[in-house]
Amino acid sequence: MDIAGEFGPFAAADGAADLETQFLVHLRDFLRREWRLLALITALSFGGGVTYVATTPPKYTATADMIIDTEKITWTHSEMSSETRSIDDAAVETELETTRSERVRRSVVHQLNLTEDPEFVGPRQGIRARIVALLTQEPGSDATSDEPMRRALSTIKNNLRVTRVGQSYVERISYTSLDPEKAAKIANTFAESYIEDQLQAKFDQIRRASEWLDERMRALRQQASDAYKAVQDFKTEKNIIIGKDGKLASDIELDQLGVALARARADTSQARAKLDRIQRVLEQRSNNMGDFSIPDPVVTDALSSPVVTKLRQQFLDDQARQAEWNAKYGVNHIAVRNLRAEMAALQSSIWDEISRIAESYKSELQITKSQEEAIDKRMMEVFQKSGATRQAQVHLRELESGAETYRGIYETFLSRFTQALQQQSFPSTEARVVTEAPAPREPSSPKIALTLAFATLCGLGFGVMSAIAREQLMNRRIHTRDQLEKLVGSACLAVLPAISKPLGRFRESDSLPFVQITEAPCFSATAEALRYMKVAIDLHPAGAKIIGITSALPGEGKTTVTAAFAAFLAGTGARTLLIDADLRSPSASRMLGYADRPGLIDMVENGLEFENLVITDPNFKFDVLASPIAARPFSSSDALNSSAIKDMLKAARNEYDYVLCDLPAVLPIVDVKATAHLFDAFILIVEWGGTSTKEILNAVRSSPLLSERLLGTVLNKADEKFLRRFEGYSDRRDAYYRESA
Secondary structure: OOHHHHOHHHHHHHHHHHHHHHHHHHHHHHHHHHHHHHHHHHHHHHHHHHHHHHHOOOEEEEEEEEEOOOHHHHHHHHHOOOOOHHHHHHHHHHHHHHHOOHHHHHHHHHHHOHHHOHHHHOOOOOHHHHHHHHHHOOOOOOOOOOHHHHHHHHHHHHHEEEEEOOOOOEEEEEEEEOOHHHHHHHHHHHHHHHHHHHHHHHHHHHHHHHHHHHHHHHHHHHHHHHHHHHHHHHHHHHOOOEOOOOOEHHHHHHHHHHHHHHHHHHHHHHHHHHHHHHHHHHHHHHHOOOOOOOOOHHHOOOOOOHHHHHHHHHHHHHHHHHHHHHHHOOOOOHHHHHHHHHHHHHHHHHHHHHHHHHHHHHHHHHHHHHHHHHHHHHHHHHHHHHHHHHHHHHHHHHHHHHHHHHHHHHHHHHHHHHHHHHHHHOOOOOOEEEEOOOOOOOOOEOOHHHHHHHHHHHHHHHHHHHHHHHHHHHHOEOOOHHHHHHHHOOOEEEEEEOOOOOOOOOOOOOOHHHHHHHOOOOOOHHHHHHHHHHHHHHOOOOOOOEEEEEEOOOOOOHHHHHHHHHHHHHHOOOOEEEEEOOOOOOHHHHHHOOOOOOOHHHHHHOOOOHHHHOEEOOOOOOEEEOOOOOOOOOOHHHHHOOHHHHHHHHHHHHHOOEEEEEOOOOOOOOHHHHHHHHOOEEEEEEEOOOOEHHHHHHHHHOOHHHHHOEEEEEEEEEOHHHHHHHHOOOHHHHHHHHHHO
């Protein structure tokens, strides 16, 4: 069965609970460490608030409500095609700025004679006002006659507040003063001064507008007259005549000539048709010569002549008698011949009459042609004249348009001028006081509860920020076991407290710290820390004997810890060897008093035996392999890697229970990196609050063997009280140390 899958939700819930618990624990530890700083800054901020409340005189705020002049806003909305909310807000904000303008403030100062009021021209009240006055005062500035007015205006501006009530056209005028009656009086006077300023501004605006309109109207009147005169002069010059319907005379004449030309062309066509028909009738005479025939009857409609009709009738009557007489008397009868002669005469008369009518048709055709040509010629003349007139008419239209424009502008200005004259006699405004400001009963400032609460919150805020900043700064240095263990990834074996130094008695190079550690009571915290180190070495799985003790930087106390630890091990009865392997700065030899004795360098360079160089310290019973100060090798890393040193360490492993090597610091020189393979384990000494986390990491990561064989770390020179507060444990765990000391 998959236990993780079966209990997954519960495990997730437990993980979330653990995170919350860790957060609460960290918060508790943070407050336990930094509560003093938080309390101090909060108390200082609260004290500042109390000082401000105690030294600030009470002030009273009076409020008056007034509806602003909305005539300009309404006029703007009616004139504009698109009304927007931003325009409305901008217009209201403009009126608010007008209310708090210097002109209105100056009017209030004059009305209430505030230049003689000590509150406005006297010394500044309150700490903030005095500081501002001190900072803004120009050195060497002399008081002028305008100084009281300027100070009064500045005071009113600082204490005045004009706001809009919601989205309405009502503005709220609030003024703050030391005197409640004075605050109400100034607030009401501001409303009245705004109304008077609006009336006076409208009066001045109307007066200036009337003067400007009057002057402008005169100019427009002259311009309109000049434009109309230019139109008439141009018409006269170009001989332009316009009818009632707005058409040119030439256009009217062209229309009439067009109608007449069409009629003339119709008459000509009709006359030509009549002439053609009569000519075809006349052709019958030449074709029928010698026959008693008369024109075809179909032309009688066209030849509606009474003479032809009468002659035709006589001819037809004679023709009927001829037929009768031919049958009765014969063809050659004298009467028949006379009748034929009469019929011939009638025939000739009919054809003569038709010829005369044909001649009249010719004359009529010529007349209609002449009329048509005359009308056509006149049309050409009028058309040519009309083209020139039309070109002139374009310019005429421009002149007429200009004249109409000037006339329209003049009429508009005349209407506005009339309105301005009517408004000038009685200017009005919609601004009025809605609610007068009463004298306030309670002071508006300082607000004691709010001020003290704000001061407390500010103190807490600054305290938290200061504590966090302090924590961040301290995180760059090692102050707790947890910090060191998380950073290095190895256990912190012990914490050695800092050693107090009597002033003027010991130098830093003296052995006072070593003496104090070795003389610490056997059941003290110092002795217990050394026991932790011994137990860590004893529990090493590979049975470490050769222990290298080093630090990231010089001065972290590695030599003192090494010598004190050697004395502690020797005190337990263990065979202990202390090797001063810091060939560059053999501080262990100097501290123990063996700086002039032969030692490690003599064994490497001169081939001396190890047994002849070991010194047994008479006080602490551990053996020492010193390193003389005078003999410093050219390459300390090569010296430590020599075969003599390796043989010596092999022999020491068999003879001693513990071999402690005081190595140089890791970062300044390469000795530890070069000799890391010679040691079973390493102990890194870290100075409490002195070595940065970056330097410790660089030291551990400088050599893979050092990181791999690192047995643990020792936090040296620790401040016990500070460490106890940071690690968050009570003093009860130190009871064993105090009782046994």
